[in-house]
Amino acid sequence: MSLRAKAITGTIVFDVAAAAVVRFVGFWDAVTAGNFLGMSPNAGTIPQAFVVPDATADVLECVAHGFVNTETVVVWAVPGDPLPTGLVEGTVYFVINATTDDLQLSATSGGAAVAITAIGAGMLQKLVVETFGGQGTHTITACTMSLD
Secondary structure, eight states: OOOEEEEEOSOEEEEEOTTOEEOEEEEESSSSSOOEEEEEETTOOOOEEEEEOOTTTTOEEOTTOOOOTTOEEEEEOBTTBOOOBTOOTTOOEEEESOOSSEEEEESSTTOOBOOOOBOEEEEEEEOOOEEOSSSEEEEEOOEEEEEO
């Protein structure tokens, strides 16, 4: 297995149009006509592993996750494990009914839990949605991307 990592030092500033919504930051290997390498949630934290061992409770087990109710998150699949049926990779969800080691996800803030109909596992990552009322700038102060 080879591991390649690219760290960005300093700051990167993007011009953003009025009424734009920033959810993810994308990575390409060239400024124009490049290849898409992936994306990261805006202000994303280190991904947390979760499992859903029981499809009847709609609960994600995520030990010492640190998420709080109303936070926005995304889920990612991991190789070898399907996401629990009912969750969609890259979709923005809201945390509800968070306890120290468990939580549920909702499609809307304060809404009902997403119905999970099959067990699975994945990664859970915080996402900060930033909406621009007027033209502005979006700044990234540090970033590391690893490809393996």
